[in-house]
Amino acid sequence: MGTDRTRGTAMQHTDTALGAGVMARLDELARASADPDGLTRLYLTPAHAAAARQVTAWMEEAGMSVRRDAAATVIGRYEAAIPGAPTLLLGSHIDTVRNAGRYDGNLGVVVAIAAVEALHRTAERLPFAIEVLAFGDEEGVRFPVTLTGSRALAGLVGPGFLEARDADGVSLAQALTEFGCDPAGVSALARDPAATLGYLEVHIEQGPVLEDAGLPVGIVTAIAGASRLVVTVEGRAGHAGTVPMTLRRDALAASAEMVLAVEAEALGTPDLVATVGQIEVPRGAVNVIPARTRFSLDLRSPSDAVRHAALARLRATWEAIAARRGVTVEAQASYDEPAAACAPGLMDALAEGVARLGLAPLRLPSGAGHDGLALAGLCPIAMLFVRCAGGLSHSPAESVTQADVDVATRLLVDVLRHLRPDSLARSSL
Ligand code: HGY
Ligand code: MN
Numbered sequence: 287m288g289t290d291r292t293r294g295t296a297m298q299h300t301d302t303a304l305g306a307g308v309m310a311r312l313d314e315l316a317r318a319s320a321d322p323d324g325l326t327r328l329y330l331t332p333a334h335a336a337a338a339r340q341v342t343a344w345m346e347e348a349g350m351s352v353r354r355d356a357a358a359t360v361i362g363r364y365e366a367a368i369p370g371a372p373t374l375l376l377g378s379h380i381d382t383v384r385n386a387g388r389y390d391g392n393l394g395v396v397v398a399i400a401a402v403e404a405l406h407r408t409a410e411r412l413p414f415a416i417e418v419l420a421f422g423d424e425e426g427v428r429f430p431v432t433l434t435g436s437r438a439l440a441g442l443v444g445p446g447f448l449e450a451r452d453a454d455g456v457s458l459a460q461a462l463t464e465f466g467c468d469p470a471g472v473s474a475l476a477r478d479p480a481a482t483l484g485y486l487e488v489h490i491e492q493g494p495v496l497e498d499a500g501l502p503v504g505i506v507t508a509i510a511g512a513s514r515l516v517v518t519v520e521g522r523a524g525h526a527g528t529v530p531m532t533l534r535r536d537a538l539a540a541s542a543e544m545v546l547a548v549e550a551e552a553l554g555t556p557d558l559v560a561t562v563g564q565i566e567v568p569r570g571a572v573n574v575i576p577a578r579t580r581f582s583l584d585l586r587s588p589s590d591a592v593r594h595a596a597l598a599r600l601r602a603t604w605e606a607i608a609a610r611r612g613v614t615v616e617a618q619a620s621y622d623e624p625a626a627a628c629a630p631g632l633m634d635a636l637a638e639g640v641a642r643l644g645l646a647p648l649r650l651p652s653g654a655g656h657d658g659l660a661l662a663g664l665c666p667i668a669m670l671f672v673r674c675a676g677g678l679s680h681s682p683a684e685s686v687t688q689a690d691v692d693v694a695t696r697l698l699v700d701v702l703r704h705l706r707p708d709s710l711a712r713s714s715l
């Protein structure tokens with residue numbers, strides 16, 4: 287614990303250590319994985335439990351009281367200078383996609399812990415409490431639903447949500463129970479907006495803009511809205527050698543045409559991106575005409591109207607393809623999150639911090655989804671992006687530099703020190 291009680295001077299002697307400490311911890315955290323030779327950490331799995339234990343230990347070292355809520359979110363709390371003060375939420379997610387990079391999500395949790403640790407080191411208390419949140423389900427890879435932890439805090443987990451089942455038929459409720467959580471407690475996690483100052487997340491950009499601008503950090507203006515669907519096409523099985531081409535009801539050929547229609551729709555619509563990341567032919571065989579396929583759709587836009595109009599056009603196009611080919615198509619939405627704007631007061635606080643570092647405060651939208659999509663219904667949100675090499679993410683090639691992580695961590699500490707609850711409240715109106 288530092289002896290220097292003067293506000294703001296503690297950073298100098300620890301500046302260089304902050305980035306190095308965060309990078310070392312991220313390398314350590316990456317070992318909590320289901321893959322021996324890669325990083326896969328799905329919600330409510332042993333890898334998630336191991337990562338939760340690790341961040342719990344770091345939060346305790348940083349002077350926080352730590353608990354795990356009913357949705358398995360690890361919550362580290364650093365009290366305010368005065369009791370009854372509002373709470374600022376920091377953090378990100380510790381779940382990953384399959385064969386992931388080690389910075390998506392995890393960076394934001396470890397940087398937030400390091401920022402609180404810098405305050406704790408000099409026994410600084412702020413006019414608000416801080417809670418660092420390590421969410422376990424931002425990616426939504428294991429279950430067809432997602433943002434479970436952040437939706438729970440925003441009071442958005444309704445009946446049926448916990449009935450979502452993974453590929454093995456395990457329900458979210460069952461998985462929470464097996465993880466040692468109480469699914470019945472999830473609906474009671476909703477936070478009081480009046481006691482919540484805002485949510486501020488540090489995250490890798492997952493895009494090329496900051497690298498192109500030559501900047502280590504940027505301020506996010508909005509998070510794109512997203513729809514996720516599972517599309518099922520039913521045709522008719524048949525012998526690959528005996529059924530003439532004109533008499534086939536080939537579910538996979540029809541799906542291929544539907545997938546190309548998705549690509550054409552996105553290429554033809556400004557501000558829209560669309561991805562078919564998975565396609566499967568259950569019980570397919572080399573010499574059987576596919577009777578059934580299932581493919582996923584991920585549709586995103588900063589504009590909800592653009593996204594919804596594109597989805598309506600796609601549904602009509604798919605129906606026409608199905609009719610012409612004598613198959614049926616059913617598109618089931620599993621996720622529909624409206625776009626979320628970041629709060630002016632928090633964006634300005636970040637911009638002032640960036641300017642104090644002598645950097646240009648570049649503002650940019652997020653094409654990737656984040657927990658802020660759910661929390662925007664609870665409180666003002668903001669995000670600080672950190673440059674990542676080539677904009678690569680959701681890949682083991684994901685990487686950031688220690689210097690940029692050092693800038694982001696020092697910036698977060700500085701912004702926390704300058705944040706004033708009353709000015710935030712005024713500017714969020
Ligand atoms: O899919 C996303 O945008 C986020 O990485 N979950
Ligand atoms: Mn992420």
Ligand code: MN
Nearest residue numbers: 383390425680
């Ligand atoms: Mn991600």
